[in-house]
Each structure stands twice: as C-alpha cells, then as structure tokens.
Amino acid sequence: MRRVPAAPSAHRGVGLIELMVGMALGLVLVLVAMGAYLQNANSTRFAVQQAQMNEEAAIALDLLATQVRLAGFSTAEASGTRVFRGLALLGCDGGFTPASGTQAFDALRCNNDNTANDALAVRYEATRFNSQTTSSSHATNANAPFNCSGTGITLAAVNGGSAYLADNRFYVAIDNTNNDAPSLYCRGSTGGAGMSNGTALVPNVETLQIRFALTRAVVAGDPVPHQITALVDPSHPRLGVPGGEWTRVAGIDICIVVRSNTPVARNGLALDDVTRHLDCTGTARTPQDGRLRRAYRTTLSLPNLRPVLPLPYQRDGADVLFPYRHL
Numbered sequence: 001m002r003r004v005p006a007a008p009s010a011h012r013g014v015g016l017i018e019l020m021v022g023m024a025l026g027l028v029l030v031l032v033a034m035g036a037y038l039q040n041a042n043s044t045r046f047a048v049q050q051a052q053m054n055e056e057a058a059i060a061l062d063l064l065a066t067q068v069r070l071a072g073f074s075t076a077e078a079s080g081t082r083v084f085r086g087l088a089l090l091g092c093d094g095g096f097t098p099a100s101g102t103q104a105f106d107a108l109r110c111n112n113d114n115t116a117n118d119a120l121a122v123r124y125e126a127t128r129f130n131s132q133t134t135s136s137s138h139a140t141n142a143n144a145p146f147n148c149s150g151t152g153i154t155l156a157a158v159n160g161g162s163a164y165l166a167d168n169r170f171y172v173a174i175d176n177t178n179n180d181a182p183s184l185y186c187r188g189s190t191g192g193a194g195m196s197n198g199t200a201l202v203p204n205v206e207t208l209q210i211r212f213a214l215t216r217a218v219v220a221g222d223p224v225p226h227q228i229t230a231l232v233d234p235s236h237p238r239l240g241v242p243g244g245e246w247t248r249v250a251g252i253d254i255c256i257v258v259r260s261n262t263p264v265a266r267n268g269l270a271l272d273d274v275t276r277h278l279d280c281t282g283t284a285r286t287p288q289d290g291r292l293r294r295a296y297r298t299t300l301s302l303p304n305l306r307p308v309l310p311l312p313y314q315r316d317g318a319d320v321l322f323p324y325r326h327l
Contacts, residue, residue, distance in 0.1 A: 049260035049292050053204070057258045057296040060184050060202040064120070064254055065300055067148065067168055072304035073124040075163075083125055083163045087246055088305060090121040091210045091234030101169045101187060102195045112235040117208045119171040120254075124304065126153055126166035147188025149199035154191030165189065172208045175200040182206035184256070206293075207257035209280040210234060213299075214248045224306060226250065250306050255280035255297040263290030 072088035087106070094113025095101075101108065105123055124130070131145035144152040148168040155162050167189035175183040177200070184205040185198045212232055215225040231253060232238065238245045257279055266274050276286045277293045287293060 046264055046292075049262070049264055050294075052261055053258045053292060053294055056202050056204055057256060057294070060205050060256055060258070061254065061296060061298050063184075063201060064170060065298060067122045067170070068120075068252055068254075068300045069303055070124040070130055070166075071122045071302060073130060074304075075125055075127065077161055083158055083161055084123070084165060085159055086123070088123045089246065089249065089252070089302070091212060091239075091252070092119040092121075093233050093235035095119040095171055096121075096169070099171075100198075101171065104193060105167050110235065114233060114235065117172040118210045118234060119169060119208070120210055121167070121169045123165065123167045125158075126164040131164075131166065144191075147190065147196060148186040148201070149188045149196040151188060151190050151196040153189065154194075156191045165191070167195075169195075170208070171198075172205060173198065173200075175203060178203055181261075182259070184208065204259050204261060205256050206259055207255070207280055207295075209255045211253040212236075212239065212249045213251035213253065214238065214245075215250050216248070217245065218247045226306070249302070251299060251301050253297065253299045255295055257293055257295050259287075260292040264292055266290065 068089070072084070074082040074084035077083055090105070090108055092108070092110035092112075094111030094116035096103075096119050097109050097111045101119060101121070103109070105121060108121060110119075126145040126147070128145060131147075132150075133143045133145045144154060145164050145166070147153050147166055148170070153164045153166060156165055158165055169187045171185050171187075172182055173185045175181050175185075181203045182205060183200040184202040186201050187198045188196050190196055212234065213228045214230045214232055214236075215227060216229055218225060225248075228250060238248065257277075264274060271288065271290070272286050275288075275290060275292065276284060278295055279285050280295050280297070285293070
C-alpha cells in the first residue's frame with residue numbers, strides 16, 4: 001500500500017525572520033506611543049507653566065489696579081471739606097532710597113536708576129468699605145482697617161481731624177522664604193510714622209515698571225485738562241520728588257514681567273526658541289535659566305484724583321492744587 005503524506009500542521013512554529021519583523025514593528029509602535037506621550041506631557045507642563053504665569057500676573061495687576069484707583073480717596077468732614085488732602089501717588093525709577101522705603105510719604109526719595117525695578121507709593125483714606133477690617137460687622141467701624149500687608153492702621157491726625165490713612169508702598173524683592181523667588185512686595189503704614197515689615201504678595205514677579213500719563217500744565221480756576229500729551233518715567237523732570245507737577249498726572253501705565261515657577265523642557269529646541277520674550281521696554285530677551293517669561297501691562301485712570309467732568313482746579317491752604325471741588 002502507498003503511504004499518503006500527512007497534512008501540514010496548523011501549529012507550525014514562527015520563523016526567525018518573521019519573529020524579527022514582528023519585534024521591529026512592535027518596537028516602532030512603542031517608540032511612536034512613547035514619543036506621543038512625552039510630547040503630550042511636555043505640552044501639558046508647558047501649558048501649566050503658562051497658566052501659572054497668567055494667574056500670578058492677573059493677581060498682581062488686579063491688586064495694583066485696586067490700590068491705584070483708591071489713590072486720593074477721602075470722605076468729607078461735617079464742614080464739607082475733604083478729610084484727606086495731599087499728594088496721593090508717587091513713583092520711583094529704580095525703587096526707593098534707601099530701599100526700605102520707610103520714610104514718611106513726603107520724604108520719600110528715589111534711586112532714579114532706569115535699569116532697576118520701579119516702586120510705587122499710594123495714599124488714601126481707608127474705611128470699612130474699601131479695606132478689610134478685623135471686624136466682619138458692617139454696622140460698625142470700631143476696628144481699624146488693614147494696610148496692604150495685613151497690619152491694622154491706627155487712627156491718626158489728618159488735616160486737623162482724624163482718619164485711618166492708608167500709605168502703601170509696592171516694590172519687587174527676593175523672597176528668601178520661597179526659594180529666593182522674585183516677588184511683588186508691599187509695606188504699609190500702621191498709622192503715624194510707623195511702617196509694617198515688607199510682605200511678599202505675589203511670587204515670580206521679577207520686573208515692575210511704571211510710566212505716568214501727563215496732560216498739559218494745569219491752571220487754578222481753569223477746567224481740568226484731560227488730553228494726554230506724554231507718557232513719562234517717574235524720574236521725568238516734570239515730576240521729581242518732592243514738588244513735582246503731579247497735578248498733571250491723569251493715569252498710570254504699569255508693566256510687570258512674570259516668570260514660570262520652574263524651567264520648561266526644551267525638547268531639542270534652542271534656548272532662544274523657548275525663553276525668548278519681550279520685556280517692558282519691548283526689548284527681546286533670552287534668559288539662560290530655561291524659564292518662561294512674559295510681560296503684562298495695564299493702563300489705569302485715577303478716578304479719585306481726576307473727575308469725569310472738567311471741574312476747575314482749586315488751591316488748598318497748603319498751596320497744593322486739587323483737580324476736584326471740596327465736597
């Protein structure tokens with residue numbers, strides 16, 4: 001009898017070439033998946049750092065804007081005159097000198113260094129309606145309002161009466177308690193000549209630059225000029241401290257530069273493609289620390305110093321021009 005060949009087995013083994021091809025395809029798929037994951041992860045980290053910068057910039061600018069808009073705020077005495085009458089806003093190129101900025105408001109002096117960070121001082125009458133107080137009750141103002149650093153302000157003599165006079169100074173310094181992060185700081189008056197310690201408010205703010213919007217010269221008895229003629233640095237000869245033409249200031253331009261909290265992955269990109277940014281002067285910068293940076297800017301009016309209607313200027317007894325009528 002003739003033997004019939006057996007049918008090929010359905011479980012025949014895989015050849016070496018087939019095995020190698022399969023492994024190569026699997027490795028390619030793994031590498032593609034890993035690349036997509038890493039790219040996604042880096043993009044997420046990049047987005048998180050950008051969100052952190054945007055959030056901290058929004059907080060810093062909102063805080064500064066709130067203070068600037070309060071500059072010069074005052075209630076009225078029984079006679080109808082303002083409780084607080086005086087210079088309410090000062091800016092310093094390169095910060096205060098000495099840097100502590102603890103002098104009385106009218107005695108503040110500036111470095112006048114346009115390569116360093118600026119500083120800003122704001123004064124207004126603090127009340128329970130515009131400042132946080134130690135009391136949660138709106139029926140009484142028995143407790144003093146806080147200054148910008150969270151310290152209570154004591155009642156002080158103001159123009160023959162008494163009031164809680166807020167005197168807050170803002171500047172950029174290194175926060176040694178937070179990994180030496182550059183931060184927006186505040187130091188506030190506690191009433192009279194006392195000043196609180198500097199308090200870090202917002203981290204990763206490394207630049208503060210301000211400019212003032214000037215109108216033409218003002219004349220007592222004439223309508224308030226509103227047309228802006230120039231944006232100038234605080235050290236401009238028309239301003240200066242003290243005795244400058246601050247009645248010409250109709251607004252303020254504030255610019256800050258905020259950095260990311262940590263360096264970002266470069267993913268093979270050149271440093272210039274990752275950290276390059278424009279600073280507050282519009283100059284391109286490429287920091288070497290691998291952190292993202294962005295400049296943020298806002299322009300603010302001074303509602304307590306410049307009326308909506310062009311009212312005549314009035315001269316106070318201290319020979320100071322005010323762009324408003326006494327209430």
